Amino acid sequence: MTQLAHANYSPYNTEFNQQVTFGLSSSHSSNNDENIYKIYINSKISELESCLTKLNHIKNYQNNWDGYNAKQPGQLAINNTQNLLKRIFSLSYDASMNWSSPYISADSEGNIVLEWWGINNKKITLYVGAKENYIEYLKSSNDKINEMEDGEIQNFNLNCYVELFSWLNR
Amino acid sequence: MHLSQSNSFVEDEEILYRSVRLADGGYKLENGVYQISSSAFNDRNMQPSVDRAQLKNNNPEQSRKSKTDCVVSLKTLEIRNETIERNEINYILDVKPDPTDENPAHAIVVPSPEYKNEKAFRKVKERLARIATVTLTPIK
Numbered sequence: 263m264t265q266l267a268h269a270n271y272s273p274y275n276t277e278f279n280q281q282v283t284f285g286l287s288s289s290h291s292s293n294n295d296e297n298i299y300k301i302y303i304n305s306k307i308s309e310l311e312s313c314l315t316k317l318n319h320i321k322n323y324q325n326n327w328d329g330y331n332a333k334q335p336g337q338l339a340i341n342n343t344q345n346l347l348k349r350i351f352s353l354s355y356d357a358s359m360n361w362s363s364p365y366i367s368a369d370s371e372g373n374i375v376l377e378w379w380g381i382n383n384k385k386i387t388l389y390v391g392a393k394e395n396y397i398e399y400l401k402s403s404n405d406k407i408n409e410m411e412d413g414e415i416q417n418f419n420l421n422c423y424v425e426l427f428s429w430l431n432r
Numbered sequence: 433m434h435l436s437q438s439n440s441f442v443e444d445e446e447i448l449y450r451s452v453r454l455a456d457g458g459y460k461l462e463n464g465v466y467q468i469s470s471s472a473f474n475d476r477n478m479q480p481s482v483d484r485a486q487l488k489n490n491n492p493e494q495s496r497k498s499k500t501d502c503v504v505s506l507k508t509l510e511i512r513n514e515t516i517e518r519n520e521i522n523y524i525l526d527v528k529p530d531p532t533d534e535n536p537a538h539a540i541v542v543p544s545p546e547y548k549n550e551k552a553f554r555k556v557k558e559r560l561a562r563i564a565t566v567t568l569t570p571i572k
Contacts, residue, residue: 320457328453328474329497330474330475330476330477330481331476331477332474332476333476365457365460365467365469366457367457367458367469367471368457368471368474369471369474369550370474370475370476371476371550375457375469375470375471377469377470379467383562385558387470387554387558389554398551400554400555400558402555402558402562407514407515407516407555407556407558407559408515408516408517410555410558410559412551412554412555
C-alpha cells in the first residue's frame with residue numbers, strides 16, 4: 263500500500279503545508295478547531311491514499327482484463343494519474359474547495375478513467391493516458407448526448423480545477 | 433417463432449441485460465445507491481455486448497457473470513432514440529442480434545456509421561451508464 267505521511271504530507275512541496283499552516287493559524291485558532299481540522303485533513307489524505315492504492319491494483323491488470331479484449335493499462339498512464347491526483351488534491355486546497363475521491367477504472371485503450379458525480383446529475387470524467395500533462399475530459403449534466411461537452415486539457419492548473427469542479431457542484 | 437425472438441431483429445420493446453463487474457470498476461455503491469460507471473460499457477470494438485432478456489427467460493440471473501457483478505437493464509428503444517453529432521457526423525445507434533453458440537441471446541450496440549474515433553463512443557458509454565437500471569444487485 264502506498265504510504266503517505268499524514269498531517270505533514272506535501273504533494274507539491276510547500277504549497278500544501280502553507281495552506282494547512284495558514285488555515286490553522288488564521289481561522290482555526292483554538293486547539294479544538296485545530297484538532298478537528300487535522301482530523302479532516304488526515305481523512306482526506308486517507309482518501310487520496312486509497313486512490314493511489316487502487317491505481318496500484320489496476321497496474322496488475324493484464325491484456326483482456328475485462329473479457330472484452332481491453333488493453334493492459336499502461337504504466338505511463340498510471341504514473342500520470344498518480345501525479346494528476348496529487349495535483350488535484352493540492353489544488354483543492356489552493357482553491358479552498360473540498361477534495362473528493364474519484365471513482366477509478368480503466369478503459370479498453372489502456373487509459374485510466376476518473377469519474378466524479380456531482381449535484382443535479384452532473385458528472386465529470388477524466389481520461390488519463392500515456393501523454394504527460396495531458397488529459398481528456400467529458401462533462402455531462404443530463405441524458406442528452408449532444409449536450410455533453412468534451413475536450414482536452416494540457417497542464418491541469420488551478421483555473422482548470424476551479425472551472426471543472428465548481429461546475430460539478432453548482 | 434415470435435418476432436421478438438427473431439435472430440434477425442431486436443424489437444424496440446425488448447429489454448437488454450448487461451453484467452457489470454465490480455472488479456473492473458463497473459459500478460460503485462455509495463449511500464445505498466449504485467452508480468454505474470461509463471467503464472461498465474467498455475468494449476475494444478466499441479460495440480458493447482448485451483443480452484436480450486426474452487432469450488434469457490427474462491431472468492437477469494442468467495446474464496450474471498460473477499457473484500459480485502450486478503446486472504443492469506436497458507431498453508432497446510431508448511438506445512435507438514439516440515443520435516450523436518460529432519465533427520459533422522451524425523451517428524445513429526442500433527441494437528443488433530449477434531447470437532453465438534454459447535449465448536444465443538447475445539446482441540451488440542452498434543453505431544451507424546462506425547465511430548471515427550473513441551470520443552463519440554465515450555459519450556455513448558456515458559449515456560448507456562445513465563439509462564442503465566440496476567436489475568440485480570451483487571450477491572453479498
